[in-house]
Amino acid sequence: MPYSKRHNASLQKVITHYLPAAQAAGCFSALEGLSGGSVHCNIGERQYIARHPVLSPMPGVSLKRQYRALKRLPAGIGPKPVCLADGWLIVEWLAGEVKSEPAPARALSSLLYQLHRQHCFGWRICLLPLLEYYWQNASPARRTPYWLRRLKSMKHSGEPKPLRLAPVHMDVHAGNLVYQQNTIRLIDWEYAGDGDIALELAAAIAANNINGEALLRAYASLSNIDPETLHRQVARWRPWVMMLMASWYECRWRQTQDRTFLTLADEAWSLLRATNQ
Structure with a gap:
């Protein structure tokens, strides 16, 4: 989904602060749109997902709750959260295969x-x-x-x-x-x-x-x-x-x-x- 320059600037600021490697890498990718206010960030050899709140959030749905949930989970269940700052939730990108058929x-x-x-x-x-x-x-x-x-x-x-x-x-x-x-x-x-x-x-x-x-x-x-x-x-x-x-x-x-x-x-x-x- 398209993002304004203001959104991109705010995301770059958060990434630079919480992911110092981004400075060495020089930039993050311009952000392929996903769904639900999400962008895919390439920072050097690492990848992340950055989420921004949608305009009309549903009851009980918030980035704060997502961040708290992911922080509580042990490794091996979900992605590792990086930060929640300035309206952006950043989590690690989980590399792997997404299959079309149901799991065993x-x-x-x-x-x-x-x-x-x-x-x-x-x-x-x-x-x-x-x-x-x-x-x-x-x-x-x-x-x-x-x-x-x-x-x-x-x-x-x-x-x-x-x-x-x-x-x-x-x-x-x-x-x-x-x-x-x-x-x-x-x-x-x-x-x-x-x-x-x-x-x-x-x-x-x-x-x-x-x-x-x-x-x-x-x-x-x-x-x-x-x-x-x-x-x-x-x-x-x-x-x-x-x-x-x-x-x-x-x-x-x-x-x-x-x-x-x-x-x-x-x-x-x-x-x-x-x-x-």
């Missing part, structure tokens, strides 16, 4: 279990504010009576009581998994917080469009949770996850006018209706 169930369950064993970040994942945000920012022509009924019903019932509260990533899909030799690491921690492990699993299953049985069996074995108990809790979260996905696609349709998001939204609404049958 055993490898993914191991990664999630390792994350969920860490100390909580200190802020809870709350889906209702996000769902209301997406409703308010979707195209008025797409706000159907069914959508409103589901939203009101969820507000009335409240979110499921957590089976086990832990730090969660909440955006686990193929594009956010970086393969490095025999390990997998997670990038893009903007939605991270403390939530139910079953919510994370339900979201990962939906985002990767997989059956999920192998993933849940492997995770239940690692975490010493009764498989049937875990299955039931994941099923409780499934309508919430589908509602979240459908609503996000609707919001992205209004922002981008990319009809791909309309197709994805319609598919998600169909799946959500199927959960009522």
Whole structure:
């Protein structure tokens, strides 16, 4: 995405201060745009990602929280944070392979279990504010009576009581998994917080469009949770996850006018209706 000279100057100032090697390298790359206010920086032989806040941040999403989450994580789960300064979050670039297909169930369950064993970040994942945000920012022509009924019903019932509260990533899909030799690491921690492990699993299953049985069996074995108990809790979260996905696609349709998001939204609404049958 394009950046103004003022943005580039502020980023160069932060890089020069927190990454002294940048002075020896002479410059940083002019910044290939990524998504969500991010730029890719080349500093000598090292690479970093610099993130700047978007204009309309979603509830519970902030660079400060991303930085705190990454600071708390041990090596081997996510990228190492460099700094949070002058509105820029800089993290290391994770070199490796990003695959289009879902991760193997055993490898993914191991990664999630390792994350969920860490100390909580200190802020809870709350889906209702996000769902209301997406409703308010979707195209008025797409706000159907069914959508409103589901939203009101969820507000009335409240979110499921957590089976086990832990730090969660909440955006686990193929594009956010970086393969490095025999390990997998997670990038893009903007939605991270403390939530139910079953919510994370339900979201990962939906985002990767997989059956999920192998993933849940492997995770239940690692975490010493009764498989049937875990299955039931994941099923409780499934309508919430589908509602979240459908609503996000609707919001992205209004922002981008990319009809791909309309197709994805319609598919998600169909799946959500199927959960009522």
